[in-house]
Amino acid sequence: MKNRPKSLEPIIQLLHFGYHQAMSCIFPVAIFGTLALSSAIELPFIYRYDAILIILLTVQYLMYRTGLETLDEIKVICVFHVIGLLLEIYKIRMGSWAYPEPGITKFLGVPLYSGFMYASVASFMCQIWRRLKMDMTGWPGLIPAGLLGGAIYLNFFTHHFIPDFRWWLTALVVVVFWRTRIIYRVRTVTYRMPLTLAFFIVGFFIWLAENIATFFNAWKYPDQNHTWQLVSFSKISSWFLLVIISVIIVAQLKHVKANRITKDS
Incomplete structure (x- = not known):
């Protein structure tokens, strides 16, 4: 392997990167695969929403038992x-979207499996963080990041009865994380990327996944009740902000764990 042509190195790096990305997407893929199959196959003796929940719980159990996910990642x-x-329950009450099918495992009109669609983002974050040995430089700290994350989450609730501050919050994201860079490693090579760029990339791909989910009737927006159509591009900004909350929580937990390990050693 020492005589491998240097021209192949970028391709090999890309393949390694793609492999870790794919392995980190096991749980999201399981969700969308389940949605697709359950929409195409009529399930006897069980409601579709309930079957999805059972399947996803089984996938999580198997991922833990096989070592694909750690106990900390499950938490x-x-x-x-x-x-x-909690966000789903509120949005259903406000008429943002709906889960029209029946189910035993629905709570306040929301099927319990729906929380896994948000958890799949966390699963991806945790997996890719571990697989690519990620770290960050220029992290603003718990207070600025925590306050910004809290404000973003609160805005998802309050924009129904007061002005929507998402664009102001987006500007604050750029300011707060201006110096923050993601460090990730593919084999022996270390790369850096602005954190805000990573927010947008992940948010865009979640928007693509959302189109797949609504196509397979995971939920429906009001304008999709009669026929499916592309999810509004404005939703990319919503996912952009939601990804920020995910990264803030995961990054802070990783920092806490790293500090705990350092003190114990």
Whole structure:
């Protein structure tokens, strides 16, 4: 392998990067695969929403038992599941979207599996962080990041009855994380990327995934009740902000864990 042509190195790097990205997407892929299959196959003796929940719980259990996810990562996923479920309950009440199908495991009109769609973002974050040995430079600290994350999450609730501050919050994101860079490693090479760029890239791909989810009737926006159509591009900004909350929580937990390990050693 020492005589490998240097021209192949970028391709090999890309393949390694793609492999780790794919492995980090196992749980999101399981979600969308389940949505697709359950929409195409009529399930006897069980409601679709309930079957999806059982399948996703089984996938999480298997990922933990096989070592694809650690106990700490499971805990983070549970936190995101609760955060997502609370947001879903509120959005359903406000008529933002709907889950029209019946189900035993629906709580206040929201199927319990829906929290996993938010948790899948956390699963990806945790997996890719571990696989690419990620770190950050220029992290603003708990107080600025925490306050900004809290304001973003609160805005998802308050914009229904007071002005929407998402664009002001987006500007604050650029200011607060202006110096923050993601460091990630592919084999022996270290790369850097502005954190805000990573926010946008992940938010865009989640928007693509959202189009797939609504196509397979995971939920429906009001303008999709009669026929499916592309999810509004404005949703990219929503996912951009939601990804920021995810990164803030995951990054802070990683910092806390790293500090704990350092003190113990």
